[in-house]
Amino acid sequence: MALDLAIYGYDTDIGKLVIETLEELKIDIGKLYPLSPLEGEFDAVALNGRNYMIEPVSSFDFSKAQVAMFLCPPDESKRLCGIATEAGCIVIDNSRRFSGDEKVPLVLPELNPYAVKDALERKVVIPPASVSAELALSLSVLHDEFGVARAQVTALESVSEHGRAGTETLARETTLLLNGMALEDNDFPAQLAFNIHTRIGDLSESGYSTHEEVVLHEVKRLLGDFERGFDFTSIQVPVFYGHTAVIHVELEEDVPVGAVEDAFNACKWIKVADKDELLTPVTHGINETKLLITRLHADPSSRRAFDFIVLMDNARRGEAYSCVQIANLLGKELNLIGND
Template structure:
């Protein structure tokens, strides 16, 4: 399309927001104006977008009729407060918060699996985008499921503090400095000290014993792959600033050896397979700034005839959320607007 549109970004000052703005610089999209939105406390801050500095505006005072597209990179609470108002004024909203995952009128999209679902935005002018951990998992699960079928995925996740937002990054940095100087720390963003520690909880705890991030991963994965694929996640928060890692145990419907799995994943979009001689990738050293999900340690499970084990790492900010959001905007502009 030739028309230059306005894109509003709620959460432009976040790590994901910064990554989205960087990716916008790399793409030739028909976006003539970017509006950076945030809370009243963030209003007046400056972000860099499309070659110039932008002042962050208070989302509470923004006229949604000025924008044709809005990307929500904020909490579920903020999305629930503003997304419907934006959509009702004709703005197409892409939301990353998980606020609408249970709403059947809002399509859930992972660009590596169901980009055609973007066209269903017309029901409410709303699109829910899969979270970073779901995107990382499905980049590997979907091609294997399409090839032989996946009966069950047991997922042990080691998630960076950036998944909890700027507050999480700040808390890890502050606690690390304090403890190295023999000063006490008080947790605020996390339920316990995160520096030099591992927390067996990501998000709030639910009545069913799952954490909110585990439950979101389960719901999103099954909504996209189908409820016949069993998803069993346990997610831990680790003292790493950026980059998520998943230890994945699969039970397939048909046997595949390790080389067959590697061959399938080498051909999968958004996946980079580390060969044995390349070693084992880590989130910080290898995944930082990369768009792909990195896969290594592919092996058959000696305890299960149809089992396979894999190690996955990804840049949870760039690859996990920002890349998928920009791909969705690109397809919307090309095919639907």
């Protein structure tokens, strides 16, 4: 047997990366159902040497697939999720619609793969936001080894956090400005090209942005509370792909910087850069499935405090990779995919 998988949003930037990742990880897929919001698309999606015809989502029978990925905006997820789950299909929802819902399993496969069992009953499972995954994966190494007392993070997030709308807007604005032309109106609160946004999302009463609140909530769900707290600030930068996080961490015990580096080096999803290597998200982060650690050094004011920078391909590693890994875990729980 094999997993029958439906994908709504197969033609989005994340959807295309999901198809590539399914092939790269050699996930055992029986049938693929690429779903479109349009009627009458006479085209196909290739996977593992086979072509799968695109079907309209409006008439699709979700009982034909054991798992469906929704790589779409929240309003489309709201319209379709109930239809899929009532048909017995388990939904991997990447729309962020369920981000604050404690009843919906939040799964980061490297950290809590067991949580997919809850999805068998709830019928919905969500991956964390890409920057939440980046922070949880990097901080978990230190938390498991030494205990993290406090972490303070500033994330420089690329425009692909907003999907194709972000990358296309940045490209269009860059072209217009370089040619001395006026910018067009769009859905972003300010110019993206050659500019920095000091927050992502609306500002809430807490003083955090709505995006920051999601990340704070998700990291807490994945790692628990730190003794002296976790603080997070997100900044939008004019980069197409790749998130960069600047992290200050205080551990629960005195630790030499060499021990921290050894802990990172021992982790299979992390790569520590050479000390004299200049890392950038464009040159090194894109298409990299590991998190890249650079600029690791001790804080001279404390034997328990350290600073480092983490780079991650937010689209491929942060979103597509997590969605595919969750599908693989669900296939194993349903006894459709063998355990390695």
